[in-house]
Amino acid sequence: MEDNEIIALYFERSQSAIRETSSKYASYCGTIAMNILHDRSDRDECLNDTWMKAWESIPPQKPEYLSAFLGRITRNISISRWRKRSAQKRKDGETAVCIEELSECIPDGSHSRIAEDLELKDLLDRFLGELGSDARVIFMKRYWYILSVKAIADELSMSEGAVKMSLLRTRKKLRQFLDEEDIEL
């Protein structure tokens, strides 16, 4: 079923909206949840929460990209769950590694102005928009989809070294970009 047809079901408040969404996007959203949580039962609960949140949000929202809309919900729910879980034990897994890697993007902290969330989002959009598409896709696969370097390399038919190198270059560029904007996180 096409996305606009699924969205129409939400607007009609038809229960089949959730069934169609699950049928089309369970794998996509499940992948995101699994990448963050590495646990099947947690993944399944996140998926149920995602469908519920979508049901509550559409309408009034009318997503332009249903996949990204749902994926974002799943990512946020999964990260929130990961945080709660990690509070009780050592933070590990790919999510922790990704967050640690992003430390390299943080400016030195000498700036006095702390960016608001909205401003930071706009800056990130601008930065990603100025990146070459290859570097952007690799960066997003790593830090949005939390894919391992090996998974990215396999999917893009690249060596793991080339993926690491691309990520390193992009992290350095992001740090430089944020630094030039004179903001602090």
Added chain:
Amino acid sequence: MKENERLFEQLGEVNEEFIVEAAPKARIRRSGIKWAAMAVAGAAAAGVLVWQTGALEKNTKKPDEGKTSHVMEFPDDGSEPEKIVSSGEIDHGGAGSYTLMANDISQIIGNNPTREGSSFTKLPVFNGVINEFGEFDKDGDGKIDEGSEEKYKELRMDELNRAASFFTDKEVWINRDDDFGIEGAAGDVRVSLYGYGNLNIDFGTPIELPDEYKIRTMNNGKTIEESEKSVQYICDKYKDLLRFDSPEASIVENYDIYNNCNTGFYAYDKSDDPLTALINYNFNSADFRTDEKQIVDDPDALENPYDGFEYSGDLAHIGTSSRLDYLEFVGNYPIISYDEAYEKLINDPEAYIWPENLPDGLKKDEIFYAGIKYERTADYKYRLPYYMFYVEVHPEREGIYKLPEGRKEYEPAYILAVKKDYMEFPDTEVAFN
């Protein structure tokens, strides 16, 4: 919340187009079987015989069977093929879609058999039979074949066992088997098979190569001719695994900003028949990598991260691409000539399939023809032929970064080879819009 955690969270809020663009393609469920069946049925209705690779059976053959390098024939009774319903846009996740840095174009151009020209007026087009979930519709009735997923899993297991059997007597244990692919290990040999038949064999203990054939993925220090000899040696040694009759090496070298030279070692099954050679180059190829052992805790902290690794020069990875095994012939399609493709590249910005923006005012001496390349379309439906060029770009002029002395940067550019009369462009272009 720490700064890096805040950055991680805010990344979640970025423009949705970036999220869609980077979606992990191999896991996306598509309604592909429907279109695959329609395309096949359409081709049959148009009087074109549907050519079966027989590959699903081939995978079950024993190691000493199954040469693939016969002359390929794609039946053509002269009737008009059905229109291809696709934007023709390339899946950006595919190989060969990256800016490369080199001293000279000869380092990156590779050995595509059509690089020096070809006289094709028609070329075969393929589409997928098996979706990412391992389901297929072999009889083309538009429905997933009952038990197909189990059957496909069985076939994939056969392929992993076959691959592992060349290196170990141990049994393959499966670590993972899902819609992304199948991964297993036999002793310290890891074997995996992903979506479209890309088989990877990784050796925990690298296979020692004779001194004269040792190669290094990073900072190889050998000439292209020496590297080609090494690839030939590996191909000869594993000819039963690769099933190549006449292996031809293709070496690609690419520098990074730290002055490291990254070498790609590829091979394909060459043939005197031009079409067979082209198809093999695109669908029956292999790549080899050598070991890299991390010797410091945090290589990224070094000025040159690759100083944190050491390399023995032995073989650590064999990858094979048998994607034709998982594809189905749709029909032979009329294509534009090389001259027309070149003209479009120079004068028709709308004709670029990828990248979206090339620099204005392309200079003829900065354009290099790399041959005809099949790429997966962004809608996952087809493997279409493209004329592939490399265009010299100048990042320093755009203020992106300064190239090291003597280095040049090249961007691949693709022009769709299938004549547009045979294309029908749909409204939606990606699986998740």
